[in-house]
Amino acid sequence: MLKIYNTLTGKKEIFKPIVExxxxxxxCGNTVYDFCHIGHARAMISFDVISRFIRHLGYDLTYIRNITDVDDKIIKRAEENNESTQAxxxxxxxxxxxxxLALGNKMPDREPKATEFMQEIIDMVSILVEKGFAYQGASGDVYYRAAKFKDYGKLNNRKLEDMLAGARIEVEAAKEHPADFVLWKRAKEGEVAWDSPWGKGRPGWHIECSAMSTSCLGSHFDIHGGGPDLKFPHHENEIAQSEAATGxxxxxxxxxxxAVRVNNEKMSKSLGNFFTVRDVLAKFNPEVIRYLMVSSQYRSxxxxxxxSLQEAKVALERLYTALRQQSVADSYEPTEFTERFxxxxxxxxxxxxxxxxLFELVRELNKAKTESPAMAPKLAAELRVLADLLGLLGQEPEYFLQNSTISEGLSETAIQTLIDERAQARKDKNFARSDEIRDELxxxxxxxxxxREGTTWTRH
Structure with missing residues (x-):
């Protein structure tokens, strides 16, 4: 039986879907005003692996991940770039x-954008106003009454007063309570805006996800995921909005x-330890990044x-080396390794x-190559299938081993030329030149x- 750690209850629970x-x-997806960083990669890869395994168990999964495409940060960045928010x-x-795609993720079934669900957002805010859970302040913004929702704080297992203590809460004269948060923001002159019962404006961040998730999956669904920084206030606010609106x-x-920390420190542009996915892809094969992310349990x-990247590269090279010049069977009978995996x-x-x-399976595969050659192709097939559930071993072994790091050194053509020259030197019994080429490489x-099949190479 599948067990999932439920943040809401603080314990592992046997998974029971609402509909069998x-x-x-x-x-929760990204606010798209900048390139993805490695923290985003952690969440993307984690839930990609989770979705793969849920489907592997035979469930009919609908995986939705939103895109926030209207937000204060987007508006600010677009102004700085002198471009439209849409561009x-x-x-x-x-x-x-x-x-x-470079990291090997399969795309979600649907990626709703906030701007495509504006009517659903307005409808949900209207319901909250009608039920007394929301009000329009003197500023023209519409706020949610956090104190009116009796279960506010249940995701974080804290009372409203406790969560406010020491927290940086935006206090505005228009608010009735410091914990109240914006559902609809009155637009400033020249900003992107939509018509609403409260004037031209745009949605607050939290209401977007409530409207998109319930529109795509219904008012009650199985799993909601995201990064560690979203527990409060974003997910707490989602619960309050959604349950107040739908009952x-x-x-x-x-x-x-x-979370992803960089050299044991929080990732931050001000600390100079902020890395985009593209920064890392310029140095390492994307599967090395993926291996680093899946080598720890998703909550760790x-x-x-x-x-850590070098260690991930070396470990992944061990897996690929086991498949190098190894035939892979079309089918196999699952062994104890599949059960344990x-x-x-x-x-x-x-x-x-x-x-x-996977590494224990590799040891068995390497042993079978000499002791039980007929078993080796089947074990190789089992390794490929299990690794694929993690999004690993998707490249040809020779290609990965020659491209596990992105080097500005010798090109593949130059390397092969030297290998061919070395082969001729050995054939001519010019072993001094042969050794020179090996040392040079x-x-x-x-x-x-x-x-016996020839000379292969790996880049380190």
């Missing part, structure tokens, strides 16, 4: 998809992935550093244990491996 055999999952968001959405429970299982924090994943998607099972980070 079907799963609705909504994950900026379209450019950033395209860049995000490029990054995700129903909102979500059964809340899931939050762990990850420390990102050059050393699946059991790890059923325990709250414990990819760390699942990855350790080693200095360039190229390791040669000689076998």
């Amino acid at each position: 055999g079907k799963v609705g999952m909504y994950v 900026l968001t379209e450019r950033m959405i395209a860049a995000q998809r490029e990054d995700e 129903k429970d909102y979500v059964n299982y809340w899931m939050h992935c762990g 924090p990850i420390d990102y550093s050059d050393q 699946e059991n790890a994943m059923k325990d709250d998607f414990n990819t760390a244990v699942a990855v350790s099972v 080693a200095r360039q980070g190229i390791e040669l491996l000689d076998s």
Whole structure:
């Protein structure tokens, strides 16, 4: 049975979908005003793996992940760039998809944009106003009455007063209570805006997700996910809005992935340790980044550093080396490795244990190559299938081993030319020149491996 750690209850629970055999999952996506950073990559990859395994278990999954394409940060960045908000968001959405595909993610079933659900947002705010959960302040903005929702704070297991203590709360004269938050913002002159019963404006951040999730999955659905920084206030506010508007429970299982820290510090542009996905892709094969992310269970924090990436590269090279020049069977009978892998994943998607099972399978595969050659292709097939559930081993082994890092050194053509020259030198018994070429390539980070089939190489 699949068990999921539920942030709402603070414990692992046996997963029971609302509708047998079907799963609705909504994950908070990005505000598209800049390129994706490695923290975004953690959430993207985590929920991609979760969606793959849920489908592997036979569930009919509908995976929704929103795009916030109207926001104060977007408006500010568009003004700085002297471009329209639409031009900026379209450019950033395209860049995000490029990054995700490079990282090996499968796209969600649907990616609703906030600007496409403006009527649904306005309708939900109207219901909240009618029910007395919202009001229009003197500023023209519409606020949610946090204190009126009796269960406010249940996701974070804290009372409203406790959450306010020490927190930076935006206090405005137009608010009735410091914890009240904006549902609809009155637009300033020249800003992008939509007509509403409260004047021209745009939605607050929190209401977007409530409207989009319930529109796509219904007022009550199975799983809601996101990054660790969204628990409060974003997800707490989503619950308050949605349950007040519909009168129903909102979500059964809340899931939050762990944070990414850089050299044991919080990632921040001011600290100079802020890395976009594109920064890292310029140095490492995308699967190295993915391996780093799945080598820890999704709720665990990850420390990102050059050393951690190097360790991920070396570990992934071990997996690919086992498949190098190894035939892969078209079919196989699952062994104990599949059972152990699946059991790890059923325990709250414990990819760390699942990855350790892959390495045990590799050891068995390497042993079978000499002791049971007929079994090796089947074990290789099993390795490929299990690794694919994590989005790993999707490249040809030779290609990955030659491109695990992005080097500005020798080109593949230049490397092959030297290998061919070395082969001729060995044929001519010019072993001094042969050794010179090997040493020269080693200095360039190229390791040669000689076998009966010829010479292959790996870049380090």
